[in-house]
Amino acid sequence: MAKNRVFVRHRDLAQFIVAAFLAKGMGAEEGQVVADALIWANLRGHDSHGVVRLPRYIDLIASGEMDPTARPDFAVDTPMRFVLDGQRCAGPVAMMRAILTASERAKTGGLCVGLVRNTTHTGAIGRYAEWIAERGFIALIAVAGIPLMAYHGARVRSVSTSPLAIGVPTGRGPLVLDMATSVAALGRLVQARAAGETIPGGWAIAEDGTPTTDPKAAAIPLPLGGPKGSGLSLMFEFMAGLLSGAPVLAPALGPQRRTRHTQNAFILALDVAGFRPPAEFAADADALIDVIKGLPLRDGFEEILLPGERGGLSQAARSDTGIPIAPSTWEALGRLARALEIALPPVIAGTK
């Protein structure tokens, strides 16, 4: 049994992910899109949204919640707004189509609001905001899905940990904020459980609704700032789910108790050039970055970090050293490889 994490080159890991999806009937192009999304998260250090999700994605295909051959289709299609129905396709497949469409239409008309409905786990949404911002647009993206987090005051899973991402172009590349509406991401709770760390009060409640600092008992994440986090998450259900015609929370929490995994997304793309000359915006952006980076530090801090800056450093490092994979994840990938009769990617360091 693996005791230590192993390191795998990100391109090899991507190839493994594509092979897994090919074995389940997905096209090579779509498999690559999903692999790119997972690998991006691993490179950025957001391991909870990386290859660790692959076995679950494969399970979603087995359960019929994800259709590997689905083709997303436009339900509303106008020059400045659209609804893309994912038809249960893999989240990144619908999201890449949607951000490409939103960016093209924002280029023509100055702005575009696109909704994605009936898709599966979108992965780390910072990647989509980054992609849009790299092309000179401002991006605001929110995702809503099944109940995972307690609404403020509730003892049960009642809203999603819906993330919000905002991306802006600067003279030095995109600046991207990507945040969950929970205090701590679900993945962080899983990490604490694996490491046996006591978690801070206010992060989570147990299955019975009581507050806990025991990582084994912590089951339901609590919202960021109480009513603020759960309020944001609720609003994203309106903006992504209800507006696209695909509500998730009411069917899941009401008498039907629908448990099917599904996600919806809200995407705003805004062309900077529709408001002011992009070069002037970029110069102001760089001046702002400089003053923020230069702020005097509080005791206990070593550096002021911009949104996404830590992820950028991780990406540079891991592109070189490879992606570290936890023992439990490596074992799960091994089981998956045997089941699908595909080869595990080569290990470049660590103990297997």
Next chain:
Amino acid sequence: MAKNRVFVRHRDLAQFIVAAFLAKGMGAEEGQVVADALIWANLRGHDSHGVVRLPRYIDLIASGEMDPTARPDFAVDTPMRFVLDGQRCAGPVAMMRAILTASERAKTGGLCVGLVRNTTHTGAIGRYAEWIAERGFIALIAVAGIPLMAYHGARVRSVSTSPLAIGVPTGRGPLVLDMATSVAALGRLVQARAAGETIPGGWAIAEDGTPTTDPKAAAIPLPLGGPKGSGLSLMFEFMAGLLSGAPVLAPALGPQRRTRHTQNAFILALDVAGFRPPAEFAADADALIDVIKGLPLRDGFEEILLPGERGGLSQAARSDTGIPIAPSTWEALGRLARALEIALPPVIAGTK
């Protein structure tokens, strides 16, 4: 000296506010718009954004930071996006013009992004989101201004406590989330100081950048969720300030040290009808409200509250009982009345 709070009928208080602005050269229509914004906040229980601000607004006129006769003017003016330059007008005057414009254009084109620049304190932005949502549109509004809050890791005022408001129409009227990006609003710190309450750790730092729970020492609010709150606030400076061509933070924090009070706003209005039939959206909204209100409670909670629900209850009560005014505020209004030679509004209850 006043020892207890007094109660004033909201229409009388509005008339007093209008009289104060008339005395400083503002037009009656604009004065009424500002009065309505302040009174709305008082009615909703957000007293930190109510009449307590009036003396400061009058000071802004004296210092030249607010121009009572300014006419907002469009710097960018297209069917689906605009920049309204406030020319230093009172915030609510520019904001009402902008939300009216954004709603009209969203009605025609399905969506509109409007920016407001060079205005003064906008007041509680929930009101503007509510106004847009009342007309059947989804609203997303963010405001950015001068440095008040510490950026995560910084020991000085470095970003604004920039609020975000999201409003959606439902079958039972608008649902509005209005939240600051700080843990606790500045007004809440002032309240704790007045009451001599110890504040929770993590709310604020002292002028020297050290953490404190002493309400007298607490000077600089801390961001909601650390990097999340200050990241959101920074992004709003990009989306409202930089995109409109009116950066605030870099000129304030850089070598120029510009201290002039100013605010900018980002407004998105989306017509529900551009995505799906509004009656279907409203039915889904009401079903969602029902399941959220019916969630099982955690110990220590008496009710699940929707965003803005507490404010709605306050509005109903205070429309009847009048608006309570703290002794220190009542004294300040008395000084203002004498200086401007206008009459204080009649007191309907309390000790004067």
